[in-house]
Amino acid sequence: MVNKITGIYKGNPDLIIKKINNTYTIIYFESICSSDKINEFINKSIIYKNKITAPHMLKITIKETEKYLNNAFALIIKNNTDIYAAEVKADLYRSIDSPETEPSINGPKDALTENIQLNLGLIKRRIKTKNLKIINKTIGKYTNTLVQTLYIENNQNKNEIDYILKKLDNIKLLDVLDSSNISNSLQKEMKSIFPTIITSERPDVISSAIIEGKIVILVDNSPFALIMPAYFTDFINPLIDKYSKEGPTNFIKIIRYICLIITLVEPAFYIATINYNQETIPTSLLINFMTQREGVPFPSVVEAILMLIIYEILRESDIRFPSKYGTAISILGALILGDAAVKAGIVSPIMIITIAICFISSLVFTNPEFSNALRLYRFLFLFGATILGLYGIILVLFYLLINLCSTYSINKPYTIPIAPFKRKYFFKYIWRKSKK
Amino acid sequence: MKKIFTLVICLFLLTGCFNYVEINNIVLVSGIGINYINNEYKISFELLDHSKGKSESNVESGILKIGQGKTIPEAFDDISLKLEKEPYLAHLKVVVISEEIAKKHMNDLFDFFLRNNDIRNIFTVVISKNASPEEVLSKTNEYYKVSSERIKSLLDNNIYSNYISKNKYFKNIASNFLSGKKNITLSTIIIDNDELKLGNIGVFNKNKLVDYLSNDEALILSLIDNKKTLSDFKYECEKDKYIIIRAYKSNTNFKIKENIFKIKNNINAEIIENSCNYNLENIKLQKELEKTFEKIINDKVYDLISHLKIINSDILGINNKYYINFKKNKKDYFKNTNYKIETNININKKGLIFEVKNDK
Numbered sequence: 001m002v003n004k005i006t007g008i009y010k011g012n013p014d015l016i017i018k019k020i021n022n023t024y025t026i027i028y029f030e031s032i033c034s035s036d037k038i039n040e041f042i043n044k045s046i047i048y049k050n051k052i053t054a055p056h057m058l059k060i061t062i063k064e065t066e067k068y069l070n071n072a073f074a075l076i077i078k079n080n081t082d083i084y085a086a087e088v089k090a091d092l093y094r095s096i097d098s099p100e101t102e103p104s105i106n107g108p109k110d111a112l113t114e115n116i117q118l119n120l121g122l123i124k125r126r127i128k129t130k131n132l133k134i135i136n137k138t139i140g141k142y143t144n145t146l147v148q149t150l151y152i153e154n155n156q157n158k159n160e161i162d163y164i165l166k167k168l169d170n171i172k173l174l175d176v177l178d179s180s181n182i183s184n185s186l187q188k189e190m191k192s193i194f195p196t197i198i199t200s201e202r203p204d205v206i207s208s209a210i211i212e213g214k215i216v217i218l219v220d221n222s223p224f225a226l227i228m229p230a231y232f233t234d235f236i237n238p239l240i241d242k243y244s245k246e247g248p249t250n251f252i253k254i255i256r257y258i259c260l261i262i263t264l265v266e267p268a269f270y271i272a273t274i275n276y277n278q279e280t281i282p283t284s285l286l287i288n289f290m291t292q293r294e295g296v297p298f299p300s301v302v303e304a305i306l307m308l309i310i311y312e313i314l315r316e317s318d319i320r321f322p323s324k325y326g327t328a329i330s331i332l333g334a335l336i337l338g339d340a341a342v343k344a345g346i347v348s349p350i351m352i353i354t355i356a357i358c359f360i361s362s363l364v365f366t367n368p369e370f371s372n373a374l375r376l377y378r379f380l381f382l383f384g385a386t387i388l389g390l391y392g393i394i395l396v397l398f399y400l401l402i403n404l405c406s407t408y409s410i411n412k413p414y415t416i417p418i419a420p421f422k423r424k425y426f427f428k429y430i431w432r433k434s435k436k
Numbered sequence: 437m438k439k440i441f442t443l444v445i446c447l448f449l450l451t452g453c454f455n456y457v458e459i460n461n462i463v464l465v466s467g468i469g470i471n472y473i474n475n476e477y478k479i480s481f482e483l484l485d486h487s488k489g490k491s492e493s494n495v496e497s498g499i500l501k502i503g504q505g506k507t508i509p510e511a512f513d514d515i516s517l518k519l520e521k522e523p524y525l526a527h528l529k530v531v532v533i534s535e536e537i538a539k540k541h542m543n544d545l546f547d548f549f550l551r552n553n554d555i556r557n558i559f560t561v562v563i564s565k566n567a568s569p570e571e572v573l574s575k576t577n578e579y580y581k582v583s584s585e586r587i588k589s590l591l592d593n594n595i596y597s598n599y600i601s602k603n604k605y606f607k608n609i610a611s612n613f614l615s616g617k618k619n620i621t622l623s624t625i626i627i628d629n630d631e632l633k634l635g636n637i638g639v640f641n642k643n644k645l646v647d648y649l650s651n652d653e654a655l656i657l658s659l660i661d662n663k664k665t666l667s668d669f670k671y672e673c674e675k676d677k678y679i680i681i682r683a684y685k686s687n688t689n690f691k692i693k694e695n696i697f698k699i700k701n702n703i704n705a706e707i708i709e710n711s712c713n714y715n716l717e718n719i720k721l722q723k724e725l726e727k728t729f730e731k732i733i734n735d736k737v738y739d740l741i742s743h744l745k746i747i748n749s750d751i752l753g754i755n756n757k758y759y760i761n762f763k764k765n766k767k768d769y770f771k772n773t774n775y776k777i778e779t780n781i782n783i784n785k786k787g788l789i790f791e792v793k794n795d796k
Contacts (some may be wrong), residue, residue: 054497279556283464286527290459291486300456360495360502389455 001080002027018047028074034090042086052076055085070144070336093118099201099207101366105391107243111201111238116146116220120333121205123150123218137168140176142402146220147182150210157213160229160410164215179219183226189394193371196379198227198234204238212338215410227408235370236260237429246432253430257362262375264400266358267304268381268393272298274390276389292348307355308382310376366372437579462524463518466498467584469569471534472541474789476504479511479638480570481523482584497581499575508548524556530584531606532569532625534560538638538645557607560591563645565624565635575632580610583632584718587625590634613643621657624648639749646747655735660688660752669705673727674714680709681729681783691753692761695753699737699782700778706785724782730779737777745771 002017002025009015014031014172019036024046038194045053057076060068065075072089099111110204112119120134135149147168151161163187171185182196190196200206200225206216208228217226236256241249273280274289279290314333321329340348358378365371369402377400384392407414417425427433467482482498489730501512522679537545549555566574570699573583580586596734604623612618618740624635635659636648655667670680683703691698714721742752 272457278457278459278524283466283527283529286459286464287484287486290462290464293458293460294487296460305466 001062001077001083004062005075005077005148005258008065009069015156018043021050023050023079024052025077026074027078028088029069031074031090032070032072032090032092033074035086035108036250037090042074042076042088052086053086054079058085059083060085083249096122100238101237102200102202102240104238104240104243107240108204112203112206112218114223116218119203119218119223120148120150121218121223122307123207123210123308124205124216126203127152130150132210135165135167137180139168139171139173141172142173142224143177145174145176147176147257148218148391150206150216150218152210152213152379154186154213157215160412161215164217164408173231176219176382177221179217179222179224182217182219186226186228190405190407191412192403192407194232194404194407194414195367195373196228196230196407196414198230199224199367199402200227200239201225202240208239208242229412230413231412231425232404233417233429235367238366240430241429241432246434249432253432256364260374261357263361263365264377265381265393265397266361267308267378268385269390270354270395271301271304271382272385272389275386289348289350292350295345296348300348301350301382303351304355304382305379307337307347307351308379311355311359446724457524457621458521461520461521464520464527465523465525466527466582467532467562467573467587468528468531469532469573470508470545471569472536476506476509476703477500477511477580478504479515480573481515481519482573482582482643483519483523484527484582484742486683490540497555498573498576498583502570508544512691525552528555528559528561530560532564532584532587534569535645538563538622538640540644542613542640542643542645544614549606550610553752557610558605561589561606561609561622562591563622563624565648566703567627570631571627574587575627577631586632590621590625590632594755595741616642619749619751621649621690621751629688633730639744639747639751641749646749647743648780650652653740653743654734656736657751658685658702659686659703660737660740668708668753669729669732670709671725671732673706673714677711678709679704679725681781682708683781684785690752692754692755692757694762696775696776697758697773699741699780701733701737701780702782703733703779704785705781705783712717726781726783728784729781734777737779741775741777 005027006017007014007316012029014029016026016028018026018029020026020043026042028038031157034143042052045051058068062074062083064085065083068085069075072087073085074088076084078084093115093240095112096110096113098109112122129152131152133151133153137149138146139147140143149161149165149168151157163297167186170184171182173181173185176182179199183199187196198208198209206225206227210216212406215228217228219226237253241253253435278286293300298306314329314337318326318329338352342352344347361369363375379395380399381393381396384396386392404415405413406417412421416422417430437559464486465481466484470483471478471480480500480502482500484755485499486499494539501515501518503511503516503518504509505514512602517791519597529551533545549557572587576583580589591791604621609620609622611795620640622638622640622645624638626635636650637654638645645743659667667683667686668680669683672678683705685704687702687713689700689702710716714725716722748768748771750756750770752770755766758766758769
């Protein structure tokens with residue numbers, strides 16, 4: 001039997017075969033199992049008591065050995081005929097950290113990790129009810145990743161739950177290494193470039209979503225959970241807003257919507273007014289613009305596109321580069337782009353201000369997919385403004401509205417709670433108003 | 437699909453870029469002067485110079501370019517031959533016209549400016565009285581490097597004596613001129629001791645400048661024509677001693693009848709000077725004061741209306757009011773009809789100083 005198993009795992013140098021005595025042989029993968037646990041529980045009991053007293057012990061057949069060995073079980077072979085499997089998982093996970101992508105001043109400071117059970121524990125610590133349903137599925141031909149669907153069933157979300165479970169069953173992937181694999185497969189049918197699933201690493205946000213009737217998907221080895229359905233406003237107003245007071249939060253919500261408008265249309269609006277509607281700019285400001293533009297060889301559109309692309313490159317390199325080099329990039333960005341480009345006469349200072357305001361506004365939106373969608377529309381608006389001026393901006397705006405209105409997140413309109421109007425959701429997320 | 441494709445193609449090919457212009461290629465025209473000499477229009481553009489290197493700060497200065505032609509468009513074309521960049525007229529602030537234009541060529545002026553799509557009609561028109569428009573537009577000082585901006589500031593900020601000229605844009609003037617509801621008035625600008633100064637108000641009869649109003653008359657006109665007003669009136673109680681009131685709110689009603697029209701003024705006023713040392717707490721005295729000022733203002737209104745009747749300039753729109761009342765036109769109603777003036781003054785702000793030496 002031992003020879004048979006070692007024959008199957010020939011190419012695995014981390015497979016350890018320990019012959020304890022004439023009766024017992026232990027086989028396990030050194031890379032995923034804890035040698036301490038094996039010595040402590042299994043070795044000791046065999047040597048001193050001549051019997052196995054390991055926790056979670058099962059008797060398995062030879063066909064099941066692959067499944068158990070790969071899931072950090074040690075196989076104990078007795079008399080070269082019986083196979084027992086005992087769980088001796090090594091602790092390969094990092095501890096609970098604070099959230100990096102969704103930081104907040106107040107509210108809990110724990111974040112999901114790569115361990116799905118730990119993640120589930122973080123959620124269950126918050127939702128203590130029997131109504132919390134968890135459905136396990138294994139997806140991925142090679143990875144066999146555990147995917148858990150969490151929800152509290154109510155009258156409203158019954159259809160959505162069935163829809164998602166059906167979709168999960170139909171996912172055929174070779175590997176599921178992160179929740180984004182599942183997210184992409186679920187969003188495949190939706191042609192819109194706006195994300196229809198929220199990703200979150202905050203257990204408090206996830207718990208609040210579950211309580212609200214949304215559906216959450218946890219994926220093993222991924223510190224991000226998927227929350228569905230997600231509407232357009234959810235990407236503008238984070239769910240952690242509820243930890244702050246009502247009045248200031250509403251003010252910040254207004255600021256966020258202003259940021260959305262600025263980041264989408266500001267460069268386009270600048271191009272449209274400066275090239276088509278100069279009469280709308282106050283005379284002294286226009287004179288300033290003219291003075292600054294003097295000597296710049298490119299049309300303002302080329303200038304804008306050039307700056308937008310440079311900033312996109314800067315941003316991308318900032319994300320990809322190790323954070324220790326971040327200072328180098330900021331010095332390079334600030335000095336080269338901010339000052340030298342103006343002095344060299346490649347761009348005008350006002351264009352740098354315009355693009356900088358646009359980018360600062362875009363940093364309000366943390367969801368990378370949402371930012372990508374905004375980025376694409378920013379270029380579309382610029383294109384419209386270049387060809388048709390303010391009229392072009394309005395045309396692209398219509399296109400954006402049509403796109404938003406025809407987007408669905410799990411059979412629900414993306415524009416909820418405005419169209420169709422959902423009073424409860426509206427006063428919870430768009431304009432907070434507590435019940436009297 | 438074909439239809440949508442055609443629509444999209446049309447959208448981009450037929451509409452796009454037709455008025456695209458880079459700001460490097462335009463020069464802003466801030467003021468236009470229009471003169472008529474030797475049977476030719478002489479037009480001057482005051483351009484805003486924004487070239488770098490002239491000064492550290494971006495203070496713009498005006499440059500004058502002059503062109504001539506038999507018609508206004510010809511003169512415009514003549515100037516454009518002298519310009520390196522395309523003149524941009526949407527930021528036009530002031531048009532200065534000579535007396536000659538105001539007297540004989542107003543029709544051409546309105547025709548040109550109303551037909552021209554490049555010019556926004558929110559600029560002010562002024563008459564240059566004792567100098568040519570070119571001279572007026574070249575009068576700058578160290579604070580105001582652009583003459584047209586200086587004229588605009590003069591008109592905007594002179595609210596005391598010249599409320600009537602404030603915010604009178606070309607669109608309002610043109611609307612009155614074309615509809616014939618009112619005869620128009622225009623502010624004038626003069627050069628006094630090498631400085632720009634606001635002059636008297638020019639009064640038109642139809643399309644001709646016929647006369648000017650004195651400052652006193654302009655004050656009364658502002659009182660009758662504007663609800664918002666700040667007009668001062670004085671009464672000399674002794675030699676070199678005055679009591680001065682300021683009308684801060686006025687409400688004028690016109691009552692039009694077949695053979696007479698009445699102008700009724702209700703004025704709220706405050707006392708701004710009391711060098712006569714009147715006891716203002718004395719109600720009887722106050723009533724007397726109100727009556728005195730009512731008479732003063734009544735006389736002034738009477739003088740103004742008589743002057744306007746002589747030159748037949750209906751700047752209050754009395755003829756139009758007659759038409760609205762009786763639904764028939766009577767061309768010389770304002771000129772030939774008798775009138776009656778009634779003024780009520782309510783001095784309801786007496787200031788905080790009540791202590792007086794003697795109770796007169």
